[in-house]
Amino acid sequence: MNQKPPLLPETLPIFPLARVLLLPSGNLPLNIFEPRYLNMVADTLGRNGDGDGLIGMVQPRLPEAASRAGSVGDNEAVYQTGCAGRITDFSETKDGPGGRRILISLHGLIRFNIAAELPIEKGYRRIRPDFSPFLHDLENQPEDEKTKDSGRATGRERVQTALKAFLSAKNIETDWDEIRNWSLSELVTTISMTGPFDAGEKQALLECARMGERAELLIALMEMPVSGSQRH
Secondary structure (H helix, E strand, C coil), rough: CCCCCCCCCCEEHHHHHEECCCCCEEEEEEEEEHHHHHHHHHHHHHHCCCCCCCCECCCCCCHHHHCCCCEECCCCCCCCCEEEEEEEEEEEEECCCHHHHEEEEEEEEEEEEEEEEEECCCCEEEEEEEEEEEEHHCCCCCCCCCCCCCCCCCHHHHHHHHHHHHHHHHHCCCCCHCCCCCCCCHHHHHHHHHHCCCCCHHHHHHHCHHCCCHHHHHHHHHHHHHHHCCCC
């Protein structure tokens, strides 16, 4: 029976943010200015920097209810599965609403299911997370992981080919010199997090069991607008 590693907390603050996805091993920059989330970051880091630095990113089920910045009210329903990330970078400015703004970067560690929601503390929501279905997120996955469901290798070449056609259909430019140096895992994670997918598609990418399954879904999502444009 797997035991929960000690680095995983019993409670976790959550940041519901519409159309924003964090995946294990991914890096997510965030601009924090609402008082409730300034409190959340301060509590997460601890007074002396001795906190665990973990924040759970979740998507609201109704992204249309979100503000322009992506945040929602305390009573808005969220998806049951999110991803916990550790704050790896932190800087503070004085030019935000109310005179304070902080910039952080979250490094995705492990997904979780919401086992229970706890009372709001200092304005932000907290949960009791269940990490047990996702402990494999903490393992180092092979760079050349392949899908078995489809009977063929996914490989970065298929992902890159689909990406080229997708970006062309969307009239989006990118730095191919940088992308050529990415592993399959980096490619799939980065595109999934930053691609112009809707909330439901991003959630489906998050909930894929393994990297190979996520790569297959990502390819399918990128091929849909391409095939649609070819029919017209």
